[in-house]
Amino acid sequence: YGSTRPERILAEVKSKATRGDARSVVDTIDQYCRHQEWAMNVGDEKGTILDSIVCEVKPRAMLELGTYCGYSAVRIASLLPPNSRLITMEFNPVFAAIARQVIAWAGVEDKVVLIEGPSGDWIPKMKKEFGLTSFDLVFLDHWKDCYLPDTKLMEECGLLRTGSILVADNVICPGAPDYLEYVRGSPRYESKYFRSHLEYTRVEDGIEKSVFLG
Ligand SMILES: O=C(NCCCCc1cc2cnccc2s1)c1cc(-c2ccc(F)cc2)cc(O)c1O
Ligand SMILES: [Mg+2]
Numbered sequence: 001y002g003s004t005r006p007e008r009i010l011a012e013v014k015s016k017a018t019r020g021d022a023r024s025v026v027d028t029i030d031q032y033c034r035h036q037e038w039a040m041n042v043g044d045e046k047g048t049i050l051d052s053i054v055c056e057v058k059p060r061a062m063l064e065l066g067t068y069c070g071y072s073a074v075r076i077a078s079l080l081p082p083n084s085r086l087i088t089m090e091f092n093p094v095f096a097a098i099a100r101q102v103i104a105w106a107g108v109e110d111k112v113v114l115i116e117g118p119s120g121d122w123i124p125k126m127k128k129e130f131g132l133t134s135f136d137l138v139f140l141d142h143w144k145d146c147y148l149p150d151t152k153l154m155e156e157c158g159l160l161r162t163g164s165i166l167v168a169d170n171v172i173c174p175g176a177p178d179y180l181e182y183v184r185g186s187p188r189y190e191s192k193y194f195r196s197h198l199e200y201t202r203v204e205d206g207i208e209k210s211v212f213l214g
Pocket of ligand 1: 042117119142173174198
């Protein structure tokens, strides 16, 4: 059904998930990707770790790099306090178009702003475009070799404040070794590794939570 994997995921959501129910959208995607075809969502196991951090931080302004089908955007948005905003960035217009529909089906579109394009272009203009001072929480889930340069760019653009938290997916698989070395070695970050598994598999992966100390 549908020519691309994201289209098949959207079809599954429309046929199986309850409209307006973010939880059922998340569960439907997890079921499909665990039992029908694997897809690179953060998934249920790592998603639970992400949920606990979002609930602890209660971010007013949150950034997600790497939307894909919108699975984590829906997961995050369903936990955000009122008048909080998730800005999620996707490079691939086909994925972005699918994600918009998944986000709408889940009924969280009023908490999510989806922007399209490469992070390197967007990060320097986000303050002005969105009237932001800084992000309380950033979820890195885009090109793994962009985690480090984009983190440095966010520092330079003043998008991080003392206490801003970075949460990075896939620090083991596919891996982001230069990023890990940076946040774990820098006196400007307090970093913690949450051991888990690659979504829907038994392969080791994990999430790195790093607090920016300013
Ligand atoms: O590549 C991954 N995610 C990034 C997609 C990059 C698209 C974007 C670039 C870009 C640039 N600027 C702005 C926005 C964006 S969005 C990824 C891959 C695996 C994986 C794949 C095969 C495998 F065998 C084992 C793991 C697992 C994961 O959880 C992933 O997240
Ligand atoms: Mg990922």
